[in-house]
Amino acid sequence: MNLINFHSNDCKNCYKCLRHCNVKAIKILDDKAEIIEDKCIACGHCLVVCPQEARYIKSDMDIVKNLLNSKDKVVATIAPSFAGSFKMDNPYKFVTALKKLGFDAVEETAIGANLITKEYNKFIDENNLENIITTCCPSTNYLIEKYYPSLIKYMMPIVSPMVAHGKMIKKKYGEDVKVVFIGPCISKKYEAIDNSEAIDAVLTFEEVNQWFEHSEISIEDLEASNFDEQSDGEGRSYPIVGSIISQLNINEENSNYNFIKVDGLDKCRELLKELDSGNLNNVCVEINACVGGCIGGPGNPKNQEGLFVRKNKVKKYSSKDVKNIKTQTYEIEGFDLRKKFSSNEVAKPDFSYEQIRNVMSQMGKVEKTDELNCGACGYDTCKEKATAVLAGMSEMTMCVPYMRSKAESMTNIIFEYTPNGIFLIDENLIIKEYNPTAARMFMLKNNAFKEKNVLTLLNDDYIMEAHDKKETIFGKVVKYPQYGLTIRENIIYLEEEKLFMIIMNDISIEEKRKIQFGNMKEETMEAAQKVIEKQMRVAQEIASLLGETTAETKVTLTKLKKLISEEDGDIK
Known part of the structure; x- marks a missing residue:
């Protein structure tokens, strides 16, 4: 079940998620990132670092709202790091805010942490382990099961404080009660699925903070309220690195164990590798996937305060005197808090x-x-x-x-083989580079003109104009008769690089053809004019001849008419 992933439409192919994925459980194909669940340890670090916020986290928000609208009693169990994750002058205001959302009761997960400390001590007393690894962090548990299964034998087979407290709530209020865990950890969503008998839904602090905003609930404006049940203080310190092993009934003086506390997956994996190799022995290890422990969880609100500020706030909260406040009235006997960890080893690729x-x-x-x-x-x-x-x-x-x-190879190919001459000059008019075509056009040998002033080669007013105005000039025709060239010139100003790129298209042949065509037109027009003049002369001569012939014909016909008229008179 993919509870976390990336929205492919928002993924911008930056690989930042993969760089931060310690187990490389992210596949990137067709420039889109996808989390491979079989490899994933649900730490959520890849989602936090995504600059495009392309992350997807399956939310139980609708489930929780439906529970609150039902007839069932709904109890919230709150991870103790809440005291540092929200901006408030009094952490008990958070209880009031949750009650306003509709929760029937609000309790501290630290109650379960107290019980887990007792279970850890009991297990250590009953077993003589070569090494001991705490198991409160789901992500490090997944890490061992998937990538270091040989170390499962050192894991304390005890459930987490969340599951322990969920079972306690179910026993106290009845099996019909609904339990919602609220904390900074995304991997708790996976853990809850495996422990559905104890936990009905999981919300992160970020989700609850958004819920507050949508409901227009300002924590600072509320009155403080006590938890319905709360811890005696020791369990509250679980989010702080080193607090778990500090509460065990063993120490380095009265045991053979060396105590090691690690936070952050890089350090976790380094430690596990050394344990796996057999180079490290007789250690009691508290292992946390997030830097700073649960205080640095990926489910914290986006506008959270700095890590060390949160740490100080949790420390202050965990040290509060709660003797006069109602605390854990649970019957803590009879709970099955044991857990079996199993190998889910990720197959290592085997390529030649x-x-x-x-x-x-x-x-x-x-x-x-x-x-x-x-x-x-x-x-x-x-x-x-x-x-x-x-x-x-x-x-x-x-x-x-x-x-x-x-890309550089393609650029070099274009630069080397383009039919256009190219010069690169700096703002001091010094030639920094030119291509082979430009060298052939201006009969340059090797790099003879590199680092020389361009005006020693190209006496060009347009180059000076572009240089002086720091602008681009297109389509200017320049003649270099000494080289037999006519050039169409584009001068491009590269502002960021502070360079001018001169691209020269040799149009000499085109210009010659234009001249030849122009000469041909003139010759044709002269020939046509001569023909026209000759035709005019011939027409005039013909017209003159026709005029003389017509006059003679008229005289002759007149004489003939007169003669015929005289003959007709004699007959009468």
């Missing part, structure tokens, strides 16, 4: 040396010096990255140096 080297070669990691192991892709080494590609967890394009090298 040739397969891995082939992928690395495709990523440009041919020589040992090519393996930068920069970690930008999210994996610590290039070999791990190649293995992830083979396992279908990653893509070669996630290798930043590889993609940069590929």
